[in-house]
Amino acid sequence: MKRFYGLAAAITAALMLAAFVADVAKAEMVDIYGPVYIAKTKHHGHERKSKLTFSAPVAGAGVIIIKNGGDSGVKYRVKSAEIELNENDVARPRDFNANVAVLRYNVELLASNELEVDIESCKECELSITVQGEAAVTPVIRPLATDATTTAPTVAATVVATPVPVVVAAPLPATRPLP
Numbered sequence: 001m002k003r004f005y006g007l008a009a010a011i012t013a014a015l016m017l018a019a020f021v022a023d024v025a026k027a028e029m030v031d032i033y034g035p036v037y038i039a040k041t042k043h044h045g046h047e048r049k050s051k052l053t054f055s056a057p058v059a060g061a062g063v064i065i066i067k068n069g070g071d072s073g074v075k076y077r078v079k080s081a082e083i084e085l086n087e088n089d090v091a092r093p094r095d096f097n098a099n100v101a102v103l104r105y106n107v108e109l110l111a112s113n114e115l116e117v118d119i120e121s122c123k124e125c126e127l128s129i130t131v132q133g134e135a136a137v138t139p140v141i142r143p144l145a146t147d148a149t150t151t152a153p154t155v156a157a158t159v160v161a162t163p164v165p166v167v168v169a170a171p172l173p174a175t176r177p178l179p
Helices: 002-023
Strands: 029-040 048-055 060-068 081-085 088-091 102-109 112-119 125-134 154-159 166-171
Touching: 029 048, 029 060, 029 112, 060 081, 060 088, 088 102, 112 125
Parallel strands: none
Antiparallel strands: 029 125, 048 112, 060 102, 060 125, 081 088, 081 112, 154 166
16 A cells, blocks of 8 residues: 555656646747848948847847848849858858848857848848847746645745746645645
């Protein structure tokens, strides 16, 4: 009989842990910067360079979405450009032409990022750039243990979606005596 209670306790603990882990919110990709419009006109001459800085709520995986022609359409598409993120090549001149409408690049984001855009070959053109990154995770708190020996049990939980895990313990209000 003792073996059965030990096994039941182990299964219960495993199920509670699985429920807690399953409740930790999955990272979701959201727009964290942009859209930013970079246009080149006749007044800019041969090249148009822009340096942009932005912060990411969570360092890690991200996506840069480039809309060639911006909102202006096919007539204003870029034929050649270079884009770097934190001194790493993202887009090269050969990636652009009049037939390319949208480009997507998977990138690694830092807490602070520098995006460098160099539009080379066009008289009047426009790019729209949007950066997506992971949304900040909202911690989910689930009870991990209760003290069932009193009429006012204490619930303890560990919050793991913080830089340092935090243990929270508080007495629950007494509603009725426990059996």
